[in-house]
Amino acid sequence: MTAEVNDVAIRAQGLSKSFGAVQAVRAAEFTVSRGEIFGLVGPDGAGKTTIMRMLAGVLRPDAGGILVDGVDVGAEAERAKLRLSYMPQRFGLYEDLTVAENIFFYGELFSVPRKERLARSTELLDAAGMSPFRRRLAGQLSGGMKQKLGLVCALIHTPQVLLLDEPTTGVDPVSRRDFWAILYNLRESGVTILLSTAYMDEAERCSRLALLHGGQIRYCDTPARLKQAMPGALFAIASPTPRALRTAVAGQPGVLGVLLMGDRVHVRVDDPARRLPELRDLLAGLGVPDGAILATEPGIEDVFVALLGQEAPT
Amino acid sequence: MFERLSVMLMKEFLELRRDRWAMFRLIAPLLIQMLVFGYAATFTVHHVATAILDLDQSQASRSLVSHFVATSRFDVVDVAKNQADITRDIEEDKAVIAIVIHAGFARDLENGRSAPLQVIVDGTNSNTALIALGYISQIVAQFSADQASRAFSPRVGTVPPEIGISLQTRPWFNEGLDDRWFFIPGVIGTLTLLQVVSLTAFAIVREREVGTLEQIMVSPIRPFEFILGKTVPFFLIGLGDIALVSTFGILWFHVPFIGSAWVMLLGASLFLLAALGMGLLLSTFSRTQQQAFALNFFFVNPFFILSGFAFPIAAMPKLLQWFTLVNPLRYFLVVIRAVFLKGVGIAVLWPQLAALAVLALAMLTLSVLRFRKSLD
Numbered sequence: 001m002t003a004e005v006n007d008v009a010i011r012a013q014g015l016s017k018s019f020g021a022v023q024a025v026r027a028a029e030f031t032v033s034r035g036e037i038f039g040l041v042g043p044d045g046a047g048k049t050t051i052m053r054m055l056a057g058v059l060r061p062d063a064g065g066i067l068v069d070g071v072d073v074g075a076e077a078e079r080a081k082l083r084l085s086y087m088p089q090r091f092g093l094y095e096d097l098t099v100a101e102n103i104f105f106y107g108e109l110f111s112v113p114r115k116e117r118l119a120r121s122t123e124l125l126d127a128a129g130m131s132p133f134r135r136r137l138a139g140q141l142s143g144g145m146k147q148k149l150g151l152v153c154a155l156i157h158t159p160q161v162l163l164l165d166e167p168t169t170g171v172d173p174v175s176r177r178d179f180w181a182i183l184y185n186l187r188e189s190g191v192t193i194l195l196s197t198a199y200m201d202e203a204e205r206c207s208r209l210a211l212l213h214g215g216q217i218r219y220c221d222t223p224a225r226l227k228q229a230m231p232g233a234l235f236a237i238a239s240p241t242p243r244a245l246r247t248a249v250a251g252q253p254g255v256l257g258v259l260l261m262g263d264r265v266h267v268r269v270d271d272p273a274r275r276l277p278e279l280r281d282l283l284a285g286l287g288v289p290d291g292a293i294l295a296t297e298p299g300i301e302d303v304f305v306a307l308l309g310q311e312a313p314t
Numbered sequence: 315m316f317e318r319l320s321v322m323l324m325k326e327f328l329e330l331r332r333d334r335w336a337m338f339r340l341i342a343p344l345l346i347q348m349l350v351f352g353y354a355a356t357f358t359v360h361h362v363a364t365a366i367l368d369l370d371q372s373q374a375s376r377s378l379v380s381h382f383v384a385t386s387r388f389d390v391v392d393v394a395k396n397q398a399d400i401t402r403d404i405e406e407d408k409a410v411i412a413i414v415i416h417a418g419f420a421r422d423l424e425n426g427r428s429a430p431l432q433v434i435v436d437g438t439n440s441n442t443a444l445i446a447l448g449y450i451s452q453i454v455a456q457f458s459a460d461q462a463s464r465a466f467s468p469r470v471g472t473v474p475p476e477i478g479i480s481l482q483t484r485p486w487f488n489e490g491l492d493d494r495w496f497f498i499p500g501v502i503g504t505l506t507l508l509q510v511v512s513l514t515a516f517a518i519v520r521e522r523e524v525g526t527l528e529q530i531m532v533s534p535i536r537p538f539e540f541i542l543g544k545t546v547p548f549f550l551i552g553l554g555d556i557a558l559v560s561t562f563g564i565l566w567f568h569v570p571f572i573g574s575a576w577v578m579l580l581g582a583s584l585f586l587l588a589a590l591g592m593g594l595l596l597s598t599f600s601r602t603q604q605q606a607f608a609l610n611f612f613f614v615n616p617f618f619i620l621s622g623f624a625f626p627i628a629a630m631p632k633l634l635q636w637f638t639l640v641n642p643l644r645y646f647l648v649v650i651r652a653v654f655l656k657g658v659g660i661a662v663l664w665p666q667l668a669a670l671a672v673l674a675l676a677m678l679t680l681s682v683l684r685f686r687k688s689l690d
């Protein structure tokens with residue numbers, strides 16, 4: 001029992017929240033183990049932000065219970081806040097304060113002792129590659145640096161649980177890689193991370209994913225098992241005119257779904273052995289060579305679309 | 315708790331200091347409005363364009379005319395020859411007021427009968443007209459007093475002081491007092507209310523709008539610590555405003571300050587707390603600064619009109635009179651005017667001070683409760 005409780009970083013049970021007539025979250029249940037990077041994925045308005053705000057203790061659920069690091073968030077929000085950290089979807093630091101001032105401010109709010117604050121902020125700023133920008137106003141930072149500063153401020157009180165709402169949206173690929181490097185380091189040191197993301201490559205990096213739709217958690221598993229759960233098999237077809245190809249393939253017998261992936265089209269079929277020759281015939285008529293059709297492993301985006309039955313938000 | 319509050323305050327003042335125009339925005343509008351109000355908001359009327367038709371042409375009638383010529387309140391723009399001239403003067407806006415002395419004016423005076431004097435007023439500007447009428451009655455009263463003293467003693471008497479015989483045509487106007495003196499203290503209270511309410515409301519709504527409120531609420535800070543951190547600076551700014559504008563009024567407009575600065579400080583503090591409560595309350599009803607702006611406009615105007623600043627509360631319909639009971643400006647205006655002009659202290663002003671304290675407590679409590687709710 002004790003062992004189990006100690007291993008659980010976040011437990012949400014029957015979590016529900018409505019805004020007027022909109023049921024933003026319906027009976028969400030999940031458990032995140034210590035040291036996990038847990039991903040929330042779902043289209044716009046699926047309820048990702050609402051779940052995170054409830055976990056962070058800034059939004060009161062209509063029903064359900066939340067345990068963060070063993071603390072009941074509903075009953076002891078103040079105590080829970082010391083153990084977790086939440087970075088909202090929207091940049092929430094003071095733009096007319098400098099990097100160092102923002103860090104100082106959040107350090108003080110969390111009553112981090114001065115010495116510890118200085119050591120920690122130096123370490124975090126170095127890790128984020130932001131040491132040269134201490135005196136810059138937060139409002140003058142680039143998008144990626146703003147997010148890193150948000151992360152530094154969120155980590156100043158050494159939380160056990162980190163909640164990040166789309167932390168890399170609008171951030172360039174290089175900064176995103178830096179950002180993830182920091183996240184991996186944090187996980188090494190035992191921090192549990194729950195994040196939402198609109199990027200499928202990021203979803204792939206999570207230890208487990210919850211696929212959210214219409215306020216409900218539809219699936220929750222590791223990326224690998226989610227892929228296994230995907231019904232059917234996948235072919236990738238390279239084509240100079242992928243859009244025309246998609247139109248041609250969609251609606252053919254046995255075709256469960258067609259997804260545009262850059263210059264390829266991913267075609268999901270019910271029975272690959274039977275459908276491959278059919279596809280070849282169809283494509284020959286369109287002038288696509290046999291060699292362009294390859295069986296392929298599904299990416300998380302394919303799974304997402306297959307399971308939730310709709311386009312992924314990219 | 316104190317370290318969270320103090321870091322919150324530190325942050326507020328840092329932001330204020332970063333804002334290069336803050337000082338200008340805080341002070342310039344106040345001083346400019348003070349000047350505008352000081353010069354424009356007055357019931358005293360000078361140089362009213364006047365036409366005079368003297369059909370009597372007696373010594374008495376000429377003496378009356380000279381009374382009008384002598385005062386700067388009236389400018390005699392036309393000495394008319396006949397009734398038609400008068401009509402034309404008024405219609406063509408050459409004159410706002412026409413005075414007609416009918417034939418037989420002197421005779422009636424001699425005989426001790428009441429001598430009619432016709433005054434024609436351009437009613438399109440009823441304010442000026444009313445005030446001018448008041449002056450006319452004063453002048454006429456003065457004139458008849460002169461005549462009377464002449465009748466009783468053959469010598470030409472000294473001119474008695476004007477105030478003694480003025481007619482009460484404007485009961486709200488403190489006769490004999492420069493009405494600027496009456497206005498300036500009122501302006502101080504009104505401007506401070508406007509500034510403090512809007513600053514507080516905007517500052518909090520801004521944090522909500524740009525998303526910093528969401529981020530800060532994830533920290534262990536408690537709502538009332540946040541609120542204190544947001545309001546204490548505006549309390550100090552409000553006190554500074556009142557001190558600055560008062561000094562300005564005293565030095566520039568020579569408004570006397572007879573009372574005690576301590577009573578003023580007490581009244582101002584309670585008033586500011588109520589104003590902060592109002593601003594906070596407004597902020598809980600607005601999601602965006604734009605909404606706050608509209609609300610501010612919607613609420614502050616009635617508070618201003620229903621304060622007794624310009625329009626006497628006793629003359630309002632009962633319903634509006636009741637509303638003024640929850641208007642902090644109403645009480646503060648009494649306090650500030652009394653402290654400035656009458657020099658009375660707590661012994662007299664305690665009902666107003668108590669009302670301000672109750673209002674401040676009520677508004678702050680209400681707004682803190684609502685603020686907690688509005689966080690979701």
Ligand SMILES: Nc1ncnc2c1ncn2[C@@H]1O[C@H](COP(=O)(O)OP(=O)(O)OP(=O)(O)O)[C@@H](O)[C@H]1O
Pocket residue numbers: 019022023024042043044045046047048049050051089690
């Ligand atoms: N404060 C609120 N008031 C009213 N409705 C809200 C509020 N917050 C969220 N909603 C609604 O709840 C639903 C879920 O919103 P939520 O922000 O949780 O979605 P999300 O998954 O984070 O979407 P996105 O990817 O766009 O950030 C939406 O329909 C949204 O309109």
Ligand SMILES: [Mg+2]
Pocket residue numbers: 048049050089165
């Ligand atoms: Mg969201």
